Each structure stands twice: as C-alpha cells, then as structure tokens.
Amino acid sequence: MRYEYIIALRQLTHRRGYGFISLISFISVAGIAVGVMALIVVLSVMSGFDRELKEKIVGANPHLLIVKQGGIDKAEEVVGKVEQLRLENIVTIAPYVEGQVILRSDTNASGAVIKGLSRSDESIQGIDEHVKRGSLETLFGDDLFVDEDNEPIGGIALGYQLARILNINIGDKVNVISPHLESKKRFLPRRAKTLTFEVSAVFEFGMNSMDTSMALINIDYARELFNLTDKSSGIAIRVKDVFLADEMKKNIQAHLGYPYWTQSWMDTNKSFFSALRVEKNVMTILLSLIILVAGFNIISTLIMVVMEKTKDIGILKALGATNFSIMKIFLFQGVVVGILGVVIGAFLGLVITINLNPIADFLEKTTGFEVFPSDIYYFTEIPAQINLQDVIIIVISALFISILAGLYPARRAALLNPVDALRYE
Numbered sequence: 001m002r003y004e005y006i007i008a009l010r011q012l013t014h015r016r017g018y019g020f021i022s023l024i025s026f027i028s029v030a031g032i033a034v035g036v037m038a039l040i041v042v043l044s045v046m047s048g049f050d051r052e053l054k055e056k057i058v059g060a061n062p063h064l065l066i067v068k069q070g071g072i073d074k075a076e077e078v079v080g081k082v083e084q085l086r087l088e089n090i091v092t093i094a095p096y097v098e099g100q101v102i103l104r105s106d107t108n109a110s111g112a113v114i115k116g117l118s119r120s121d122e123s124i125q126g127i128d129e130h131v132k133r134g135s136l137e138t139l140f141g142d143d144l145f146v147d148e149d150n151e152p153i154g155g156i157a158l159g160y161q162l163a164r165i166l167n168i169n170i171g172d173k174v175n176v177i178s179p180h181l182e183s184k185k186r187f188l189p190r191r192a193k194t195l196t197f198e199v200s201a202v203f204e205f206g207m208n209s210m211d212t213s214m215a216l217i218n219i220d221y222a223r224e225l226f227n228l229t230d231k232s233s234g235i236a237i238r239v240k241d242v243f244l245a246d247e248m249k250k251n252i253q254a255h256l257g258y259p260y261w262t263q264s265w266m267d268t269n270k271s272f273f274s275a276l277r278v279e280k281n282v283m284t285i286l287l288s289l290i291i292l293v294a295g296f297n298i299i300s301t302l303i304m305v306v307m308e309k310t311k312d313i314g315i316l317k318a319l320g321a322t323n324f325s326i327m328k329i330f331l332f333q334g335v336v337v338g339i340l341g342v343v344i345g346a347f348l349g350l351v352i353t354i355n356l357n358p359i360a361d362f363l364e365k366t367t368g369f370e371v372f373p374s375d376i377y378y379f380t381e382i383p384a385q386i387n388l389q390d391v392i393i394i395v396i397s398a399l400f401i402s403i404l405a406g407l408y409p410a411r412r413a414a415l416l417n418p419v420d421a422l423r424y425e
Contacts (some may be wrong), residue, residue: 025301025337031294032341033348036398039287040349043390045356046280050273056207057269058364062096062236063245065263066252071231078235078256085255087248089239094118095232097222102177103158103215105166112162114176114215116222127203127216132160134170134201137220155200159211163202172199176215178225197226231330291398294341295405298334302409313413323414331411332402338402342395351385357381 072078075095082093097116102109117139128136138155156174158166168174178193197217204211223229237252239245245264253262266273313326352359359389364370 015218027339028294028297028337029344031297032291032338032398032402033345035287035290035294036342036394037349038290039284039344039355039394040386040391041288041352041384042283043280043394044353044384044386045382046276046283046351047387047390048385050276050280051385052383053207053272053276056205056210057263058242061265061268063239063242063265064237064249064252065234066237066256067263068259071228071233072080072235072260073231075232077237081256082235082237082252085251089241089244089248091238091240093235093237095219096234096236097226097228097231098221098233099222099226100179101215101225103162104177105168105172106177107167108165108318110162110165111211112213112215112221114217114225116217116219116225117208118219127157130203130205132158132202132204134199134377136201136216138200139216142342153171153196153198154218156197157203157216158199159214159355160202160204161208161212162215163199165212168199170199170202173197174199176217176225178227180225180227180382193225193227194223197221203241227315288397291401295401298337298402298405299409302330302406303336303412316418327410327414330413331406334402334406334410335399338405341402344397345398346391346395350391353384353386356384 066072066078066082072095079093079095082090095118099114101112101114103112135156136157139157153173156176158168159175163169165376166174174197176195178195180193182191182193201216217225219232223231231405237248239248242265246266249262249264249267256262316326
C-alpha cells in the first residue's frame, strides 16, 4: 500500500503541460520577479532622493531660524539670549538679511533671492565647498572692488545657472535692483534702489532651485539694499546634530517667546518632504499591484492543476492520503513559485540599483533618450540608496502573497471527495 501511495504521489506532482517549466508557471514567477525588482529599484531611488535632498538642504541652509514680523531690530540682544541657554549643539549663530531682487547684466535680467551673510555665519563653509570659480572670501573684504567712478562696490556670489542666464563671469559687473525705493530727492521721481556688484564667485549645488535663483552678498550691503539700517531678516543657527534641531527649536522658542518665531530646517521644508513621502507611499502601493497580479496567476495555475489531477487526487485519498497531506503538496508548489520569483526579483533589483547610472548612460547612448534630464530634476545623476529594511519588507510581503495565493487551490484539492473524483474514471 505504501508503494502504491508513493507512485500516486509522483504521478500527481508530475504534471503534463502544467509543470514549473510551463508557460503559465513561468509567467507567475516572472510576475513576482518583476514586481519585487521594480519595488526595490523605485524605493531605492526614492530613498536616495530623500537622502541627497536633505544633505543639500542642510548643507546650504541654516538648521534653525529665528524670525520676527517686520524684521529683528537688535539682533545682538537676541543672539545673547540664545547663548544664555548654553546649548552645546550650537555651532554658530549669526544674523542674516534675505529678500527678492532683480539682477541685471549688460545682456539679460533675472529674478533672484539674495542673501546677506556675515563672515561668522557657518553656512559660508557649506557653500564654499560648492564654489566652482572665484572665492567667497571676497564678499567680506572692506570695499575690495571699485566701479568706473572709483566708488567702492561689493562682491557677489551667484548660482551657476543664474550666472549663465545673465551671461556673466568672474569680474563682470551686475546691477541688483531692490523693490525698495531710494530716498526722495527734490524735483526728482523716486526710483528703485540699485547697487552695482562685481561677481566674485560662482557656485553649483546641483539643485536647480538654488543654482538658478540664489545670490550671496555681504550683510551690510544687503541692509543698504533693503533700507534696513541695523535690522536683520532673522537669525540663522547651525548645529552639530541636525536631527536635534526640533528639540532645540522648542527650547529656544520657550525662552524667547512672542513675538519671535523659531523654525527648524524640517519646518521650512515640511511640505517638500511630505510630498516626497506621499509619492514614495503611492509608488509602493501601485507597484505592489504587480505582485498581486502575479499572485492571481499562481491561483489560476494551481486551480488548473487541481482540475487536471482530479483522478490522481482521488486515488491518493482512496489510498489513505489525508486532506492535510494533499493540501501541503499544492501549497508547496505555490511557495516554490513565490520563492523563485522573489529570489530572481531581489537579485535583479539589487544589481540594477547598484548599476543604475551606468544603465541610464547606456540607454541614453543607444537610444538617444535622456533618462534623467538634469535640467528638470535636482541632481546631475540618479541618486539611489539601498535600504535593507525596505528590501526585507518587500521580500516577506511577496512570499506572504505567494503563500496566500496557494491556500485556496490547496484547500480545494484537499476537500475533493474521492468518490466524485473517480466516478467517471
């Protein structure tokens, strides 16, 4: 009896036309593999975007901002109050001036955000790493440049794309037009305040928003440009551990109170990072549908196997096979399909993620299609970061779907009545 049972079991597992090498089983494996591969690649790119953007934003901008409606009159007093807290995480604290202007060269004009910084502002060091031409040190000299009338003028640093739009280079002059008006002169109409600067540095962050619209000058010139006298737009703070900025924000806000308002770098970019998070979640849900479709392929494959092997199942049950043993056979087949798909998909996903930029360059050379245009996105190359936690979740989820897909066909086979199975045989 035992020998006959083994023969019947071998006949059941040897499926003519529906084996693991059959087309429909191959499609099931391929479906799971494609889904796992796509999820790993897309989530790695999204994680890379998130990491690179945070690094660039943190490197170029203050980690904490203290602002007040209408500007801060006595910034030194506010700085002293913050220093009284003796927060060890603070690296530098300095006032700044910021506003929108129009930059005009001899050939073109463009809107920009101009920032007035002091030498003590640590953010200068973060920006200095991205300088392509010139030096930021010339921004803080005492009237290093003079115009045609021998009048002293300041230096200005421009983003790479902004300098290209204005068609200017190091040593060229650029007029900065402020929205504020000049002091009223008798019998003459009031005009927008305009100062002339000499380009002393060109920087490139690799972020389109900064490279096309940012300009830096000395804070004293910025105050003159916006008629602020001794006022500041706010106070910039840089810290050692940027992830403690939120906790520090609460301490500083509680100490200063109204009318001051303290913001962290996460607050100033909250909507941007929220959009990235939502996009990552949506992409995960959409790409998970590929694995679900592959799961339905497994269900259809096993159901057809059950229909074809009805006679063999009836023989096994007549020989004493239990419902659980029959169920294990078909469940095992679904699990094998899932494991094959997950292993192949994970391998391809990791290989593609590691070689993403060479693959993009190859496609661009062979097809002429630019996969990752740098003028649209923030970066010159595709950022990717393999997150082990994401990979583990993807693999476990795909295996779970595969097991779940095999339950119904396996249960259907297990509950088959041997009398009905053999009635017409």
